[in-house]
Amino acid sequence: MAPQRALQLSLKKPTYAVCVVGIDMYVDVHSDVPKGAETFGVSGSSGVEVSMVYDPAQVTEPTGKARWPLNAGVDVIISVDAASKALNDLKVKVSYFGRQEGGVLGHSMLYLTGADISLDVDTGRTGKVKRGQGDKKTWRWGPEGYGAVLLVNCDRDSLRSTEIDLSSTQLTSLDDLQDMSPMVLSCDGPDELFDSHKLVLNVPFSDSRRVGVFCTRGGNSLSNYKQVLGPQHLSYEVERPPGERKISFYVEGLAFPDADFSGLVSLSVSLVDTKVCPEVPLFTDTVAFRMAPWIMTPNTQPPLELYVCSVVDSHGSNEKFLKDMSDLVLKANCKMIVCPQIENRNDRWIQDEMEFGYIEAPHKSFPVVFDSPRNRGLKDFPYKRILGPDFGYVAREIQLSGDASSLDSFGNLDVSPPVRVEGKEYPLGRILVGSSFPKSGGRRMAKVVRDFLQAQQVQAPVELYSDWLSVGHVDEFLSFVPTSDQKGFRLLLASPSACLKLFQEKKEEGYGEAVQFDGLKHQVKRSINEMLADRRLWNDNLYAQRCIDWNREVMKRELGLTERDIVDIPQLFFLSSSYAEAFFPDMVNMVVLGKYLGIPKPFGPIINGRCCLEEKVRSLLEPLGLRCIFIDDYLSYHKLLGEIHCGTNVRRKPFPFKWWHMVP
Structure with missing residues (x-):
């Protein structure tokens, strides 16, 4: 998987970053380098995986203290394997060395907060949502295919209603949820992280009139469910109470495939840094659905x-x-x-x-x-x-x-x-x-x-x-x-x-x-x-x-x-x-x-x-x-x-x- 973001390091002050579980990040070890430095070494705390990307024809992997040449096109990639328990509890240290054996010429420190962010649907077509490991953004036909399916919510579950269910932005019956496809947002990480970051659910404008998303907060009342994405809502800032690690959604189809619609729709969630202006999405996860045909x-x-x-x-x-x-x-x-x-x-x-x-x-x-x-x-x-x-x-x-x-x-x-x-x-x-x-x-x-x-x-x-x-x-x-x-x-x-x-x-x-x-x-x-x-x-x-x-x-x-x-x-x-x-x-x-x-x-x-x-x-x-x-x-x-x-x-x-x- 290609790295999603590049992290710029500094010799003068630590760098702080959020790293999403399973996503590689590129660490720039070349921009701010001590004078006379020719090699570098990288170490990471438990929970951080550090890997080097290089051309074996040009670089020989070092032994011993693992000092890598600075001028040979060696890239540093890091990832985390779990969400952090506290802010900045993971660290990566980059040390720079000169030609002569001896002390370190300088250090750059990187403090990481691991966040587990994932949008998941029934990609495996088993009827249940499982954590997606493969390509969730594409949809493939066939017995070995993958990708989630949406039903067009074209029945009428409430006997009191006079309209097809898809025509209402309000849930008219809890039975209506059975016609929708489940979607789960994993959002694990320190609660303090979400004071300065937010999760935003998005639907492309072209898909917004063909798909609706309801958010559930538990309970058996219709008022516990509200439509958060659809023709009137292109984005939704997810409400994440402290300690909540999974948020459930229900997705309904609003339109059958037709001459102007292939049947494919997508939804995405972004982790957005609110400390900067304009706000910057640090990570986006996208899932695809195909509308079930008649x-x-x-x-x-x-x-x-x-x-x-x-x-x-x-x-x-x-x-x-x-x-x-x-x-x-x-x-x-x-x-x-x-x-x-x-x-x-x-x-x-x-x-x-x-x-x-x-x-x-x-x-x-x-x-x-x-x-x-x-x-x-x-x-x-x-x-x-x-x-x-x-x-x-x-x-x-x-x-x-x-x-x-x-x-x-x-x-x-x-x-x-x-x-x-x-x-x-x-x-x-x-x-x-x-x-x-x-x-x-x-x-x-x-x-x-x-x-x-x-x-x-x-x-x-x-x-x-x-x-x-x-x-x-x-x-x-x-x-x-x-x-x-x-x-x-x-x-x-x-x-x-x-x-x-x-x-x-x-x-x-x-x-x-x-x-x-x-x-x-x-x-x-x-x-x-x-x-x-x-x-x-x-x-x-x-x-x-x-x-x-x-x-x-x-x-x-x-x-x-x-x-x-x-x-x-x-x-x-x-x-x-x-x-x-x-x-x-x-x-x-x-x-x-x-x-x-x-x-x-x-x-x-x-x-x-x-x-x-x-x-x-x-x-x-x-x-x-x-x-x-x-x-x-x-x-x-x-x-x-x-x-x-x-x-x-x-x-x-x-x-x-x-x-x-x-x-x-």
Whole structure:
């Protein structure tokens, strides 16, 4: 470690200095030297370590009385190994000698006071603060990495509060401290030292709006905790009562990583000499934190809660759908939460309004709901009903609310399971968002949302082509399902080609008169023969297949998939005003609850008493250990241009993998 300060010695009077434990100091033995002196010697009292720095090619280490040449570039470095019990209780003596053997030509005396000053955080990522020995100023990714983690304090621990915890400079609940990262200031030394020196905690101006620091003085009252650093406070003169050797702080994150914020923040403490004007910092210790990213959970993670809306409007009630969902969650052994009509204001598309994820530090993890900028009937539900104790909230708003497009809804946001791509590991998967590329112009997810997702770093987003669809969401043509084999998952893709092939096979088997939409009232039936003969329907689906194939190749490349990892689910589309819509309920737009799949009932041609589309899907998925449960969503969702996935939302278990162990 490079010496932090240089100490100038004098032959005429002693020099007094403060030396911080573990910090080397350079002693200038060359500036004030007796006339005729050619060598010098250094001795230190117990507790002081003296070392010489020199070039062995030019200087031979002396023996005996250890007299070092003055003109050969020999530097003296000192350090102390413990805090002093009293002021100036440590000393260093420098003696100067001439060419002839004989008496000393002069002495310089240095009196030291040892101070143990250290700012420490959970650099080792164990959940506890330990005295830092390494580089606390930098933050490193990976299993061998180091550096502390901050949670964005985005939950609401006090039921009496109406605001997110991070918006208040006052502690509203002692539970809130659990969301913060501990930080400890060691400040050992003689009490008299702190009469003429002070400790100052600092946050850089650029970080001040992204981090808050609370100081504790013990006790169980909220008044015992006050915010000492944050947007309104760039520095804090630490109150150190006599005899106090450790002062505890709690640090909260105020902002997620984003386009203008890498996620890294730093805090420092300085020991300042107040006897001189202007005041001089003698020593500074700095620690770095990284803000925990918001992490999405894929369908392969076990379900915890399924959210669904209760609605009654001109399209009727979804009461039967809610009953089917209740039966499904019972099988999957998870919980169902119904958002009542008074809270959803007849907005049934709960998948579009929000996305569940989580944040994690070594000491704690909690779920965080990401509120989309679509702002329709459900716009208040995430903030008013989901935000709460240990349940966080984050949102990104479009400046002009009228600028939000359908692609800003979170049915257009998904995440893959963990993948490996050309040797690169993505242990938390990769986020998928729909876009207009390769089409020129068109709709695209808002930049503020894409920037936010990109800035989290741990789930590197991939843009897919979804603007060929009327609604424009990726969940209309893809879904991931868990499997018990080595791969662990399959990508399901809607496939017009597979559907037309299936219908052709059934026609050749003599079932050409079997009809689509059998059993549905107020819906024109279409026989297999009619559908296969409909050139417009054929052309619409050739176009849809080309669009899906484009995405297929992107995902094979960006997710490291092979054809064996993809299952083609029969599905037809039709074009309306140049955009595609599902011809019958879109089966990939399903809800995945472990091995149980809630799949939109396709009302396909009945052959030998069974729907041939359902039978085909069962034959594809049940050998993988999955259970296909077909649910009628025709009137309550499909006719409104959505399906089961659009009308449900699932909170899932976090990954067991710790995000800081990866290398983005």
